[in-house]
Amino acid sequence: MVIRKIIVGVMGGGMASPSDYKIAYNLGGLIAKEGWVLLNGGRPTGIMDASAKGAKDKGGLTVGILPAYDSHQASCYIDIPIVTGMGDGRNYINVLSSDIVVALPGKAGTISEIALALKNRKKVILVNFDTGVLFEDYSKEGLLKDARDEDEVINIIKEEFVLKQ
Amino acid sequence: MVIRKIIVGVMGGGMASPSDYKIAYNLGGLIAKEGWVLLNGGRPTGIMDASAKGAKDKGGLTVGILPAYDSHQASCYIDIPIVTGMGDGRNYINVLSSDIVVALPGKAGTISEIALALKNRKKVILVNFDTGVLFEDYSKEGLLKDARDEDEVINIIKEEFVLKQ
Amino acid sequence: MVIRKIIVGVMGGGMASPSDYKIAYNLGGLIAKEGWVLLNGGRPTGIMDASAKGAKDKGGLTVGILPAYDSHQASCYIDIPIVTGMGDGRNYINVLSSDIVVALPGKAGTISEIALALKNRKKVILVNFDTGVLFEDYSKEGLLKDARDEDEVINIIKEEFVLKQ
Amino acid sequence: MVIRKIIVGVMGGGMASPSDYKIAYNLGGLIAKEGWVLLNGGRPTGIMDASAKGAKDKGGLTVGILPAYDSHQASCYIDIPIVTGMGDGRNYINVLSSDIVVALPGKAGTISEIALALKNRKKVILVNFDTGVLFEDYSKEGLLKDARDEDEVINIIKEEFVLKQ
Numbered sequence: 001m002v003i004r005k006i007i008v009g010v011m012g013g014g015m016a017s018p019s020d021y022k023i024a025y026n027l028g029g030l031i032a033k034e035g036w037v038l039l040n041g042g043r044p045t046g047i048m049d050a051s052a053k054g055a056k057d058k059g060g061l062t063v064g065i066l067p068a069y070d071s072h073q074a075s076c077y078i079d080i081p082i083v084t085g086m087g088d089g090r091n092y093i094n095v096l097s098s099d100i101v102v103a104l105p106g107k108a109g110t111i112s113e114i115a116l117a118l119k120n121r122k123k124v125i126l127v128n129f130d131t132g133v134l135f136e137d138y139s140k141e142g143l144l145k146d147a148r149d150e151d152e153v154i155n156i157i158k159e160e161f162v163l164k165q
Numbered sequence: 166m167v168i169r170k171i172i173v174g175v176m177g178g179g180m181a182s183p184s185d186y187k188i189a190y191n192l193g194g195l196i197a198k199e200g201w202v203l204l205n206g207g208r209p210t211g212i213m214d215a216s217a218k219g220a221k222d223k224g225g226l227t228v229g230i231l232p233a234y235d236s237h238q239a240s241c242y243i244d245i246p247i248v249t250g251m252g253d254g255r256n257y258i259n260v261l262s263s264d265i266v267v268a269l270p271g272k273a274g275t276i277s278e279i280a281l282a283l284k285n286r287k288k289v290i291l292v293n294f295d296t297g298v299l300f301e302d303y304s305k306e307g308l309l310k311d312a313r314d315e316d317e318v319i320n321i322i323k324e325e326f327v328l329k330q
Numbered sequence: 331m332v333i334r335k336i337i338v339g340v341m342g343g344g345m346a347s348p349s350d351y352k353i354a355y356n357l358g359g360l361i362a363k364e365g366w367v368l369l370n371g372g373r374p375t376g377i378m379d380a381s382a383k384g385a386k387d388k389g390g391l392t393v394g395i396l397p398a399y400d401s402h403q404a405s406c407y408i409d410i411p412i413v414t415g416m417g418d419g420r421n422y423i424n425v426l427s428s429d430i431v432v433a434l435p436g437k438a439g440t441i442s443e444i445a446l447a448l449k450n451r452k453k454v455i456l457v458n459f460d461t462g463v464l465f466e467d468y469s470k471e472g473l474l475k476d477a478r479d480e481d482e483v484i485n486i487i488k489e490e491f492v493l494k495q
Numbered sequence: 496m497v498i499r500k501i502i503v504g505v506m507g508g509g510m511a512s513p514s515d516y517k518i519a520y521n522l523g524g525l526i527a528k529e530g531w532v533l534l535n536g537g538r539p540t541g542i543m544d545a546s547a548k549g550a551k552d553k554g555g556l557t558v559g560i561l562p563a564y565d566s567h568q569a570s571c572y573i574d575i576p577i578v579t580g581m582g583d584g585r586n587y588i589n590v591l592s593s594d595i596v597v598a599l600p601g602k603a604g605t606i607s608e609i610a611l612a613l614k615n616r617k618k619v620i621l622v623n624f625d626t627g628v629l630f631e632d633y634s635k636e637g638l639l640k641d642a643r644d645e646d647e648v649i650n651i652i653k654e655e656f657v658l659k660q
Contacts, residue, residue, distance in 0.1 A: 234582060249581075250581060250582040250583075250584060251579075251580060251581035251582065252580040252581070254579075254581050254584075
């Protein structure tokens with residue numbers, strides 16, 4: 001019987017600013033060091049590529065849920081490409097497959113993942129991403145949290161999963 | 166050869182305030198009167214039920230894209246239940262199948278539909294729904310518009326589809 | 331409240347022999363004459379195109395569940411294109427959305443639809459399609475039936491849906 | 496950059512005969528010993544459970560593409576549960592995500608996976624599974640092959656992936 005590792009979903013834009021790219025890269029590395037699995041949207045760009053590279057540079061395991069029809073579309077830092085062939089329909093699978101979702105800044109794709117996660121009662125940690133009033137109800141419930149940086153993300157995940165068990 | 170009718174997607178909460186319910190009901194009726202097809206998430210509740218009832222009361226055609234596994238889960242005002250068996254994964258199909266998307270107030274499910282629509286370059290009309298700064302870039306591009314009421318929704322759709330053709 | 335029309339799914343190859351094309355065309359027409367809705371995979375080719383054309387020539391209503399990302403990929407005989415953007419993943423939706431499935435000869439795509447229908451306890455009528463021993467258990471249960479031609483298909487559907495109600 | 500491991504999809508019935516169960520268990524072990532990844536439908540039953548247990552007993556990595564909405568539905572021998580929430584719609588993802596598909600005896604669910612794999616040009620190896628004439632065209636093309644036992648499966652995969660590279 002397997003002791004299943006925590007799967008941390010890291011979402012964010014296909015285009016990333018240098019500072020967000022760096023946070024995503026560092027976060028991937030920290031997830032790997034904790035022995036957790038990194039899951040993302042699998043594309044070779046932006047936050048997805050950065051977080052996967054960070055995890056691989058620290059010897060982690062990376063899973064990418066691809067919108068594409070072919071595993072060759074994956075980032076070269078993805079160990080396990082899951083090929084859905086269903087475009088952004090795969091955003092739903094991204095969040096259902098994550099034990100917890102971390103969202104760095106992104107546009108409508110990332111916002112859809114935050115929304116689908118909250119709709120399906122997954123905890124979401126926003127890093128450096130101001131979503132305004134839109135998800136206020138979920139913050140009040142404690143489903144949606146803010147983190148300043150990658151270290152605070154790791155601390156929140158530990159509080160949720162490690163200390164509670 | 167078919168002259169295809171415009172398909173208007175109407176999204177919004179499974180719970181609706183009386184005033185939003187009334188707008189959705191009226192909007193369904195106006196869509197029917199224009200000879201357009203109403204498409205929504207098909208469930209027998211909130212904005213979905215209201216808009217479908219409004220369209221049927223004016224003799225319109227209604228399509229519901231169900232999250233459920235069984236057509237018996239559909240609103241009784243849906244003519245064509247499309248049974249996806251894929252939960253909120255069907256939100257992607259809702260927006261791709263709509264020529265234009267109208268969003269009344271809702272929570273994370275509705276927000277995911279707005280986001281998936283914009284991500285996939287569908288025009289979205291918000292009615293009485295303040296999404297704050299989150300989708301500002303899409304407003305600037307003209308993809309996202311605001312309408313005060315059901316009449317303004319119809320006018321915007323006519324500008325987009327009827328006058329441009 | 332809507333009296334929902336029976337939705338008949340007609341599956342079959344993207345390439346069709348002239349005789350299968352003719353059966354599909356005639357079957358579409360008979361479905362329309364009964365006042366039922368024709369549902370198929372929506373593409374402008376083979377059994378899909380033939381059955382939709384047959385239904386439209388008799389004034390029927392046609393729904394196409396498209397694998398594509400864009401409604402422009404639909405057959406011009408489809409009234410309601412449902413745009414899934416999920417490739418053959420849509421085959422599952424084809425069968426769940428049909429009250430009964432009719433399968434004309436096809437290759438692996440059609441076989442996947444027969445299999446998904448039977449797996450999910452939908453009745454399937456094969457027309458001129460010998461599937462060998464593969465689905466024998468389902469024939470014994472009465473889930474899978476054979477029809478010689480379009481008239482026999484209509485009779486079987488009536489036995490299942492009209493006479494039993 | 497990751498050297499991606501071959502992902503072998505093992506499909507087959509949720510109910511398995513003792514001899515098929517044993518083949519699936521042994522096959523999982525051999526896949527693990529080659530350093531390949533085992534992918535299956537993830538449920539705690541039949542061929543899925545057997546192949547995952549076999550792989551874990553030899554220290555392999557196992558991925559399960561779940562029809563369910565919740566990772567708790569996975570076999571306890573699955574390392575990475577991918578939660579699709581889309582029922583048998585996930586069969587399409589099973590085959591797209593596999594570099595090669597192995598099918599042990601099963602009913603309509605397994606047949607749908609064979610069909611979806613062949614439709615999408617994935618090689619399929621049947622073990623002890625007589626599908627009659629249905630997929631004959633694909634056998635002639637070399638897409639569909641038969642293996643007597645787990646050892647022959649491994650040899651065919653090596654011919655396809657290792658020797659050709």
